[in-house]
Amino acid sequence: MSTNSAITPEPAAGQSPDEFRQVRYVAPPGATTILLVRHGASEPAHPDRPFPLRDGHGDPALDPSGVRQSVQVGGRLASERIDAIYVTSLRRTHQTAQPLAAALGLTPVELPELREVHLGEWEGGLVRVKAAALDPIWVRSRAEQRWDIIPGAESHAAFTQRLRTGIELMVGAHPDGRIAAFVHGGVISHLLHLASGATPFGFVGAENGSISELVILGDDWMVRRFNDTAHLG
Numbered sequence: 001m002s003t004n005s006a007i008t009p010e011p012a013a014g015q016s017p018d019e020f021r022q023v024r025y026v027a028p029p030g031a032t033t034i035l036l037v038r039h040g041a042s043e044p045a046h047p048d049r050p051f052p053l054r055d056g057h058g059d060p061a062l063d064p065s066g067v068r069q070s071v072q073v074g075g076r077l078a079s080e081r082i083d084a085i086y087v088t089s090l091r092r093t094h095q096t097a098q099p100l101a102a103a104l105g106l107t108p109v110e111l112p113e114l115r116e117v118h119l120g121e122w123e124g125g126l127v128r129v130k131a132a133a134l135d136p137i138w139v140r141s142r143a144e145q146r147w148d149i150i151p152g153a154e155s156h157a158a159f160t161q162r163l164r165t166g167i168e169l170m171v172g173a174h175p176d177g178r179i180a181a182f183v184h185g186g187v188i189s190h191l192l193h194l195a196s197g198a199t200p201f202g203f204v205g206a207e208n209g210s211i212s213e214l215v216i217l218g219d220d221w222m223v224r225r226f227n228d229t230a231h232l233g
Contacts, residue, residue, distance in 0.1 A: 025224070031217040032171045033178040033224075035082075036188050037073055039092040040066025041208040045125030054089060057115055058124045062095045069209030069232060074099030076211070076231035082106070083174055086181040088115040093182040096209070100180065108182070113166030116184035117159050120152025145200040147186070156200065163190060171216050188212050195221035207232070 027033055042060040045051065051058040062070065077100050085101050087093040089112040097108045119127050127150070130138045141149035148155045170179060185206050192203040195214055206212060206227045213225035 027215050028217055030175050031215050032174050032176070034167075034170060034214045034216065035077070035178070035180045036191065036212040036214065037077075037096065037180055037182045038185055038188055038206045038208055038210050038212075039090075039096040039182055040069035040073075042066055042092045045128040047126075047129050050124030050126065053124060054091075055112070055115075056123060057090060057118060059090050060092060060125065062092055066092070066096070066208060070096040071099050072231045072233070073209050073211070074103055077180060078103040081178050082180050083177040084109060084170075084179045086111050086114065086170060086179060088112060088183060088187075090115055090184070093184070097180070097182040111166050111169060111181075113162045113169065114181060114183050114187055117147050117186040117190070118154040119147065120150050120154070122150050122153070142201065159190060160194065163187060163194070167191070167216065192223055192226060195223050 040062045043051075043063040043066075045060075051060045053059060073096065082100070082104055085097050085104070085106050085108040087097050087108045087110055089110055094108065094110075100106075101108050122130055127138075137149055137151075141147060146156060147153045147159070170181065185204070185208075188206045189201060189203040191214065192198065192212065193200050196202070203212075203226060207229050209229065209232050211225065211228040211231075213223070213228075215222040215224055
């Protein structure tokens with residue numbers, strides 16, 4: 001992403017001509033601030049009981065710890081300015097967003113383009129089993145930082161394109177807005193990779209219930225925060 005001066009805030013008004021203090025960052029006019037909230041912890045996978053699928057994606061519900069995280073996220077953000085709430089087509093994001101939506105009186109908007117990377121033959125929770133067993137394909141996927149090492153998984157290019165589409169839809173609807181998007185770990189990692197130029201898996205590992213932040217103005221994407229878990233205790 002471009003990092004030109006369009007994303008840089010203007011100097012604070014009232015500065016003395018011979019005394020220049022540090023100023024707090026303010027998003028530039030027209031920019032959209034997106035709080036990327038990872039869904040709460042979902043129920044465990046079982047080799048003999050795959051998760052139900054929605055549009056080919058594993059669709060587990062939150063487990064009790066994930067429900068607690070959703071309440072903590074709602075408590076953290078309820079006093080902040082939030083103009084809209086977005087969720088994906090997968091129920092764990094709907095469930096995580098519910099406490100905040102109730103507190104603010106907002107109806108979440110479902111945006112399927114923000115759903116998790118599709119893991120092909122390893123959907124339904126099988127990816128967790130393969131990861132725990134250090135399956136050679138899993139090890140290679142991590143080493144090469146590519147999901148599409150997994151048989152039938154979504155390509156880097158396809159994942160990038162649909163996430164860009166999702167971002168464009170939110171930004172187009174909320175210039176000068178501040179929105180919360182309840183999404184997935186792979187989505188957060190990929191968006192921050194696109195914004196920062198980091199390696200593809202450079203931001204893998206956002207905690208369940210964590211908050212990351214992007215400020216977007218045109219082609220300029222700025223990473224303002226990653227994996228904020230102060231509200232989780």
